[in-house]
Amino acid sequence: MKSRKRELREVYVWELPVRFFHWVNALCICVLCVTGFIIANPPTLMSQVEASFSYWFGIVRFIHFATAFVFMFNFIFRIYWAFVGNRYATWDNYIPLRARQWRNVWHVLMTDVLMIRNEEERSIGHNTVATLSYLVLLLAAVLQCITGFALYAQTSTLPLFQWATWITPLLGDEMNVRIVHHLLTWFFILFTVIHVYIVFYHDYIARHGLISSMIGGWKNIPEDVAEEEEKLEQKERRRSRRAGHAV
Amino acid sequence: MTTSKSNADLLPTATEPRPTVYEECRRKGVSRRKFIQFCAMMAAAMGLEDVAVPKIVKALETKPRLPIIWLHLQECTCCSESFIRADHPVVASLLFDHISLDYTETLMAPSGHQAEQSMEDTMSKYAGQYLLMVEGSVPTKDDAYCCIGGKSARQILTDAAKGAKAVIAWGNCATAGCVQAANPNPTGAVGIARFIGDKPLIHVQGCPPIADVMAGVIVHLLTFNSLPILDDLGRPKAFYSRRVHDTCYRRANFDAGLFAESFDDENARRGYCLYKLGCKGPTTYNACGIIKWNGGVSYPIQSGHPCLGCSEAGFWDQGSFYKRDTVVEGFGIEETADKIGLALGAVTVAGIAAHAIGTNIRKRREINEVE
Ligand code: HEM
Ligand code: SF4
Ligand code: SF4
Numbered sequence: 258m259k260s261r262k263r264e265l266r267e268v269y270v271w272e273l274p275v276r277f278f279h280w281v282n283a284l285c286i287c288v289l290c291v292t293g294f295i296i297a298n299p300p301t302l303m304s305q306v307e308a309s310f311s312y313w314f315g316i317v318r319f320i321h322f323a324t325a326f327v328f329m330f331n332f333i334f335r336i337y338w339a340f341v342g343n344r345y346a347t348w349d350n351y352i353p354l355r356a357r358q359w360r361n362v363w364h365v366l367m368t369d370v371l372m373i374r375n376e377e378e379r380s381i382g383h384n385t386v387a388t389l390s391y392l393v394l395l396l397a398a399v400l401q402c403i404t405g406f407a408l409y410a411q412t413s414t415l416p417l418f419q420w421a422t423w424i425t426p427l428l429g430d431e432m433n434v435r436i437v438h439h440l441l442t443w444f445f446i447l448f449t450v451i452h453v454y455i456v457f458y459h460d461y462i463a464r465h466g467l468i469s470s471m472i473g474g475w476k477n478i479p480e481d482v483a484e485e486e487e488k489l490e491q492k493e494r495r496r497s498r499r500a501g502h503a504v
Numbered sequence: 505m506t507t508s509k510s511n512a513d514l515l516p517t518a519t520e521p522r523p524t525v526y527e528e529c530r531r532k533g534v535s536r537r538k539f540i541q542f543c544a545m546m547a548a549a550m551g552l553e554d555v556a557v558p559k560i561v562k563a564l565e566t567k568p569r570l571p572i573i574w575l576h577l578q579e580c581t582c583c584s585e586s587f588i589r590a591d592h593p594v595v596a597s598l599l600f601d602h603i604s605l606d607y608t609e610t611l612m613a614p615s616g617h618q619a620e621q622s623m624e625d626t627m628s629k630y631a632g633q634y635l636l637m638v639e640g641s642v643p644t645k646d647d648a649y650c651c652i653g654g655k656s657a658r659q660i661l662t663d664a665a666k667g668a669k670a671v672i673a674w675g676n677c678a679t680a681g682c683v684q685a686a687n688p689n690p691t692g693a694v695g696i697a698r699f700i701g702d703k704p705l706i707h708v709q710g711c712p713p714i715a716d717v718m719a720g721v722i723v724h725l726l727t728f729n730s731l732p733i734l735d736d737l738g739r740p741k742a743f744y745s746r747r748v749h750d751t752c753y754r755r756a757n758f759d760a761g762l763f764a765e766s767f768d769d770e771n772a773r774r775g776y777c778l779y780k781l782g783c784k785g786p787t788t789y790n791a792c793g794i795i796k797w798n799g800g801v802s803y804p805i806q807s808g809h810p811c812l813g814c815s816e817a818g819f820w821d822q823g824s825f826y827k828r829d830t831v832v833e834g835f836g837i838e839e840t841a842d843k844i845g846l847a848l849g850a851v852t853v854a855g856i857a858a859h860a861i862g863t864n865i866r867k868r869r870e871i872n873e874v875e
Contacts, residue, residue, distance in 0.1 A: 301763050310760075314758060314759055435787055436832065450853070
């Protein structure tokens with residue numbers, strides 16, 4: 258029997274709203290990519306019939322639009338949670354302003370990407386490279402919503418849907434808006450492929466239970482890593498309290 | 505409904521008695537009945553209510569004709585062709601007899617120095633009063649690409665715009681450069697907007713624009729003495745606020761997912777939607793589905809041909825007219841988005857495979873270290 262003793266601590270990392278956002282987002286992206294590609298190049302399923310008896314393409318488009326709304330509001334909700342969530346969900350994870358975060362980028366590059374060094378995984382939440390990738394994802398989502406709603410605007414006169422029409426004159430015409438929308442779809446596909454692989458990789462190598470953590474919220478973190486994090490958290494709390502007193 | 509944006513007084517103060525449109529029509533033997541018919545048609549085309557008809561009638565009966573300078577820069581003259589083929593007799597009097605075409609290279613009687621002289625005359629005699637109509641784009645790489653009477657297109661345009669009351673950009677060339685501006689755009693062709701200063705400008709898009717739309721814009725200027733309401737791209741909303749797709753009679757087939765896949769298949773004969781044959785109707789703003797062409801006879805989609813998107817700025821560079829590829833330009837090559845996506849996908853998967861091998865070596869080492 259191969260075994261080894263290791264002291265682990267369970268850490269509650271992903272709160273329910275974060276997990277909820279994650280899976281709703283994943284589902285939306287899948288549905289939007291599939292329906293989007295059907296819209297881009299619909300199969301000829303039927304012939305020899307009259308239009309009045311069928312509406313399947315209309316339904317595919319309806320699903321695309323309905324999912325688009327969920328996708329957008331889900332993101333808006335997540336942005337809200339970036340201000341009220343726990344230390345692994347807040348916005349400052351995603352915008353690296355601290356030296357520690359950039360040192361982490363170097364660690365990830367050497368250990369996980371190039372595999373030149375073999376350092377232990379010491380992030381409990383996201384590592385900095387991951388948070389940067391989510392920042393890019395957010396950017397792509399914003400652009401996808403802008404181009405999507407610019408295309409959608411014409412099918413409705415409600416002001417709610419007209420918020421993104423400014424992009425059309427900027428890109429010249431609506432076909433260009435569509436081209437950008439179509440190109441960004443490939444970003445989402447590539448992102449998903451890489452994202453899923455990296456999640457498997459981390460679970461495979463670091464064994465924190467990363468995959469199940471997005472279901473249950475808990476991770477199994479080695480004792481020393483957890484202690485280090487605890488100290489850091491205390492230090493941060495003290496510092497913010499002191500700053501609070503100063504004000 | 506269609507009223508002023510800027511209420512610039514567009515009509516000339518008559519320095520000499522110019523005949524009205526109606527007088528001109530009567531002189532040419534057009535019956536009053538035909539004349540009223542035309543006014544009603546214009547009101548309908550502009551999407552105006554019934555009450556607008558008497559206004560149009562009155563305007564065409566009483567207002568003096570507009571002095572006009574019509575420039576031809578880098579173009580193919582299809583806008584003029586479209587206009588002179590308008591089937592209603594009044595349309596002809598509108599431009600050629602009624603609103604006077606004081607200068608236009610293709611249709612005027614004088615030529616050479618005389619022609620240039622007549623342009624100068626109009627510009628000085630009606631300074632601040634004439635309408636400038638422009639067909640064609642302006643080269644920016646080298647002025648030599650388009651010179652008329654020894655003057656560059658840019659020069660001619662800037663000079664003519666100075667004294668203009670308002671400017672109309674006819675067609676896609678004057679609006680967005682059209683085919684001359686298509687990749688790689690050897691002459692650096694651009695639309696006229698940046699050369700006319702702050703003069704009120706109307707973009708009458710299309711390659712060419714529909715004759716009735718052109719007439720409608722002129723009638724609007726005559727009747728209401730102001731610019732029509734324009735969209736974000738400067739096109740009159742009365743004609744360019746809806747997509748060809750939204751007014752297409754094949755739309756039911758689109759929603760039902762019934763598509764023709766080639767021009768001679770059974771589905772094409774059944775009149776199914778032309779989306780898969782590259783129809784750009786879903787992103788094209790024009791009045792083809794409503795006003796139609798050649799006096800309402802038909803329009804491309806009705807004849808079984810997909811919309812090319814001719815009233816949209818970049819329509820030459822967006823891939824085949826007959827396919828729904830998403831084309832991306834750059835680095836001197838042209839690729840479809842899906843090919844780029846698949847190639848990147850292949851690279852990604854290869855990278856992942858290499859990384860996975862490395863990961864397994866690492867993992868094996870770690871497992872072996874455990875006793
Ligand atoms: C992850 C997000 C999304 C993906 C992957 C996606 C993908 C696509 C794709 C591939 C197309 C076809 C483009 C073409 O014809 O070449 C499309 C069309 C479209 N999408 Fe999205 N989309 C997304 C989000 C959105 C959002 C947020 C909206 C906002 C309402 C939206 C609205 C539209 C509209 C209006 C069309 C055109 C449909 C038509 O003309 O019938 N999409 N989308
Ligand atoms: S033929 Fe073109 S414009 Fe008409 S419904 Fe089909 S895609 Fe739309
Ligand atoms: S159907 Fe499309 S391409 Fe044809 S004239 Fe109309 S706008 Fe232009």
